[in-house]
Amino acid sequence: MELTLWTYEGPPHVGAMRIATSMKGLHYVLHAPQGDTYADLLFTMIERRDQRPPVTYTTFQARDLGGDTAELVKQSVRDAYERFKPDAMLVGESCTAELIQDQPGSLAQGMNLPVPIVPLELPAYSKKENWGASETFYHLVRTLLLPMQPAPGTASREPVPAVIAREGRRPRVNLLGATALGFRNRDDVREVTRLLQDLGVDIHVCAPLNATVADIRRLPEADANVVLYPEVADTAARWLQKAFGMPIVKTVPIGVLATREFIEEIGRVTGVDVTPVLERERAGTAQADASRSMLPWYSRSVDSTYLTGKRVFVFGDATHVLAAARIAKDELGFNVVGIGTYDRAFARAVREYAASIGVDALISDDYLAVEAKVSELAPELVLGTQMERHIAKRLGVPCAVISAPIHVQDVPARHSPQMGFEGANVIFDTWVHPLMMGLEEHLLHMFRDDFEFGDGASPSHLHASAAAVAPAQAQAPSSDRLGTLATPRTFANSPTPTPIDAHEPVAPEAASAVGLTEEEEESRPVSAVRTPVTVVTWLGPAEAELKKIPFFVRGKARRNTERYAMDHGISEITVDTLYDAKAYYGR
Numbered sequence: 001m002e003l004t005l006w007t008y009e010g011p012p013h014v015g016a017m018r019i020a021t022s023m024k025g026l027h028y029v030l031h032a033p034q035g036d037t038y039a040d041l042l043f044t045m046i047e048r049r050d051q052r053p054p055v056t057y058t059t060f061q062a063r064d065l066g067g068d069t070a071e072l073v074k075q076s077v078r079d080a081y082e083r084f085k086p087d088a089m090l091v092g093e094s095c096t097a098e099l100i101q102d103q104p105g106s107l108a109q110g111m112n113l114p115v116p117i118v119p120l121e122l123p124a125y126s127k128k129e130n131w132g133a134s135e136t137f138y139h140l141v142r143t144l145l146l147p148m149q150p151a152p153g154t155a156s157r158e159p160v161p162a163v164i165a166r167e168g169r170r171p172r173v174n175l176l177g178a179t180a181l182g183f184r185n186r187d188d189v190r191e192v193t194r195l196l197q198d199l200g201v202d203i204h205v206c207a208p209l210n211a212t213v214a215d216i217r218r219l220p221e222a223d224a225n226v227v228l229y230p231e232v233a234d235t236a237a238r239w240l241q242k243a244f245g246m247p248i249v250k251t252v253p254i255g256v257l258a259t260r261e262f263i264e265e266i267g268r269v270t271g272v273d274v275t276p277v278l279e280r281e282r283a284g285t286a287q288a289d290a291s292r293s294m295l296p297w298y299s300r301s302v303d304s305t306y307l308t309g310k311r312v313f314v315f316g317d318a319t320h321v322l323a324a325a326r327i328a329k330d331e332l333g334f335n336v337v338g339i340g341t342y343d344r345a346f347a348r349a350v351r352e353y354a355a356s357i358g359v360d361a362l363i364s365d366d367y368l369a370v371e372a373k374v375s376e377l378a379p380e381l382v383l384g385t386q387m388e389r390h391i392a393k394r395l396g397v398p399c400a401v402i403s404a405p406i407h408v409q410d411v412p413a414r415h416s417p418q419m420g421f422e423g424a425n426v427i428f429d430t431w432v433h434p435l436m437m438g439l440e441e442h443l444l445h446m447f448r449d450d451f452e453f454g455d456g457a458s459p460s461h462l463h464a465s466a467a468a469v470a471p472a473q474a475q476a477p478s479s480d481r482l483g484t485l486a487t488p489r490t491f492a493n494s495p496t497p498t499p500i501d502a503h504e505p506v507a508p509e510a511a512s513a514v515g516l517t518e519e520e521e522e523s524r525p526v527s528a529v530r531t532p533v534t535v536v537t538w539l540g541p542a543e544a545e546l547k548k549i550p551f552f553v554r555g556k557a558r559r560n561t562e563r564y565a566m567d568h569g570i571s572e573i574t575v576d577t578l579y580d581a582k583a584y585y586g587r
């Protein structure tokens with residue numbers, strides 16, 4: 001364990017809290033020091049839940065360590081049962097409590113309470129939050145369903161199409177893996193439910209999100225399990241497959257292509273005819289409806305073609321990273337220059353995908369390593385977690401969040417799924433708009449002194465009022481040293497500027513006439529006669545101005561400006577030189 005400012009995942013007991021908080025009638029007794037109650041804030045502050053998580057902390061203090069902390073555990077379990085009357089209880093410990101070795105799960109099991117007790121042994125020093133959530137869900141499912149497991153030798157399940165034909169009903173599936181604090185889990189469940197109902201498939205149980213303890217006991221009544229988030233539900237689904245013969249639908253429907261594949265897999269597993277929905281989805285072009293996404297049409301539209309080939313870096317949990325990389329590459333035409341995950345348990349799949357597109361995978365939970373990678377690759381868009389949002393902001397790169405860990409803005413009030421066709425619409429909007437805005441801001445910044453954007457400029461569509469521009473601005477820049485856009489503000493309404501011959505000597509001029517600051521004037525060369533220049537110096541204000549340019553084009557702007565300066569005999573680069581160069585190369 002290492003101390004860090006930020007972390008992608010909390011300790012495994014936070015994963016257990018996510019399961020308990022997702023469900024109804026489940027209570028978690030956590031043997032933990034007083035300070036660990038901070039974890040409540042993750043749910044009430046970030047996800048803005050209207051209730052505290054259903055967790056009782058033993059909140060032992062330093063002075064308790066000399067006494068009987070095991071009795072403290074038992075008393076807390078007893079009190080929690082009396083107070084909350086849960087249908088089942090999870091009992092475990094946090095990192096610090098693990099060192100005391102009280103075995104709270106075993107202690108609670110020995111108390112003969114009239115509800116199932118699920119003891120949790122989550123090694124805090126080697127495992128993390130997602131693993132903790134997965135392990136907790138698996139043990140809960142197993143504890144509640146083990147008594148119902150068919151005896152060895154019982155005939156295996158009939159294929160789903162045969163069962164539903166015999167019983168004359170629609171197929172029903174469980175949705176597994178959605179949890180509290182998951183990225184858009186609430187909205188994904190709603191979207192996938194709508195999609196499945198459209199296909200003629202009912203939802204039997206959604207778990208752990210919104211499930212009761214009784215719902216968990218009903219899981220085997222469904223025809224199949226749909227694993228929405230493998231990080232949380234893969235282990236439980238595989239156990240249900242082994243113990244009850246339940247088939248698994250594994251395709252995660254994030255993106256248009258994956259949603260089509262998900263529909264096809266539902267068709268294969270349940271036997272329903274999915275062709276009408278697929279055909280309806282493929283038929284449309286420019287009209288939105290619930291059964292299709294605008295992403296394919298928008299990404300082919302003229303507005304989007306300048307996005308083709310954008311360099312993208314993708315980082316997050318494995319499920320969202322793999323889905324995002326595929327959407328970026330195959331659906332939007334971006335160039336995925338880097339990919340990685342903090343979740344070592346799923347590193348293999350990410351490595352394999354990275355190899356298939358010819359990049360190295362970054363497997364790390366060190367955000368500084370991720371930041372270094374983003375700097376090195378200089379992408380034009382970062383798709384990541386809220387950590388990458390901070391990183392991208394610092395580096396001046398557009399960013400969209402695609403994965404947990406999340407922050408408040410990733411739990412919007414509106415419906416905002418990632419899955420299904422509507423999810424693809426949301427993804428298109430959230431990824432493409434930062435690129436548009438980035439471009440817009442960059443252009444506004446670069447052209448902010450041009451006459452069209454000046455304070456006195458009238459709207460461009462009102463030609464008649466163009467003459468309203470201030471007379472001083474309407475003069476051509478006769479005193480412009482290089483005859484280019486050295487002082488853009490005075491260049492309003494001028495016809496095309498005429499650059500002079502780069503080898504022609506130029507007479508010295510007053511500094512004020514060429515827009516130099518006092519500081520720049522002091523360091524101005526005595527002779528302004530153009531001589532060959534091989535070394536140029538950036539003056540402070542110009543260097544500061546350069547830094548305002550997004551870093552992914554800054555290098556090019558620097559090189560162009562230096563080349564321009566040398567070609568024009570300028571040894572010291574001022575703010576004006578920078579904009580002169582921009583105008584010169586932009587013609």
Ligand code: SF4
Pocket residue numbers: 011035036094095096097
């Ligand atoms: S016990 Fe674990 S979770 Fe609690 S504060 Fe210490 S490191 Fe964090």
